[in-house]
Amino acid sequence: MDTPRNDTRQRILDAAEHLFMAHGYDATSMRLITGEAGVNLAAVNYHFGSKEALAQQVFKRRLDWLNTERLRVLDDLEARAKGKPLRPSQIVDAFFGTLLRMAADEDRGGQTFLRLLGRTMGGPAGFIGALFAEEYADVVERYKAALFRALPDVPREEIIWRFHFMLGATSYAIAGTDALQLVTDWKTKKKKDSDSSAAYLQARLMSFLLGGLRAPLPQFD
């Protein structure tokens, strides 16, 4: 009896994740998806109901894990701090570092999903926005509150903006380097350490984010 045969669902999700990443949602037809998955065209509508519902499940499968993990890490940090505010670096690492560590885990979608995520978040606010809002709401609230406590001297409005900027820098870093890659020669130079490149990216991004988060307050003049 091996594995119970819900294989089809998984195969469709994997193919869709990959193809959405490569060509975008609109440009990916259900024929492409079912073709790559090796299943029948009608299977998508049987298992998911529609193409849009399929896309939602593609994201939900990964985001459920990510957000649970983010909350778990934050709970852990706060328990250990015993009521004292966390350091900004801890919070940033818990939120964005957890995201980046997904990239190293192929079972969690690896870079494929992360790049898809980065691209989708910038895209037209479409159907995915609602899902994000629903999924992220409590997590973002918790992390915002932690940042407020960690940076009592920074106006809350400023923190929210900087959180937003950090999201953008991270999305871009993840979404792939296509825009600059063409202009830059880093790809050839970087070929040697493609394994540890995720770790390098993480270290680089973290120091950038923290530098921005703790920058001197802007002067409105």
Next chain:
Amino acid sequence: MDTPRNDTRQRILDAAEHLFMAHGYDATSMRLITGEAGVNLAAVNYHFGSKEALAQQVFKRRLDWLNTERLRVLDDLEARAKGKPLRPSQIVDAFFGTLLRMAADEDRGGQTFLRLLGRTMGGPAGFIGALFAEEYADVVERYKAALFRALPDVPREEIIWRFHFMLGATSYAIAGTDALQLVTDWKTKKKKDSDSSAAYLQARLMSFLLGGLRAPLPQFD
């Protein structure tokens, strides 16, 4: 004889810019575009040849101006510096500040184009990537060189990464705040100064970018 009647071309470009921003490239049909522009369906193919060529012109119209302006500002700064390296803040403001100042200029497309740009740069690497590479190549080279001179102690590779991160934060800031707006209550609070909000955003973003650009170097351990 009034205005010579190339009105149609402009109307199509304006409508396409607006609709691409609102719904994305794929989801915007030529019937929608010509409908909003008040011109005939066949006019797009007559004037531009194809939908894809139209999209390229939508970007080219704005980017030609933006990149020329960026070069002009950099030339000006370097002439004034008389061989001495520029300050990082000057370079960042010349590159990203010029971009943000487009948002205040309705004749240059204003926020509409800027949001479209922010969204498209994150999207699937499609046809627009080639145009960007062609348009941006010399400008990015010039700015990279200026940053190298301004930050001689920072490894060049690190500068390139941070430039990339800055692009991401800026794209996101521009592309609109949809993702966080739902979670945050800043919209109601911010209603009062919708005029000067562009100036506030610019000041906030600039201090964030500079903080990140000058952050302590990451430790790879």
Next chain:
DNA sequence: GTCTATATCATGATAGAC
């Protein structure tokens, strides 16, 4: 649950009258 075959529709593009 899975597949074949098909219904229904919207799209980008073009030919040709004016």
Next chain:
DNA sequence: GTCTATCATGATATAGAC
């Protein structure tokens, strides 16, 4: 330059046999 009418294509979704 502008319009109408239309073509060819590829999309999602579904009905019904197995």
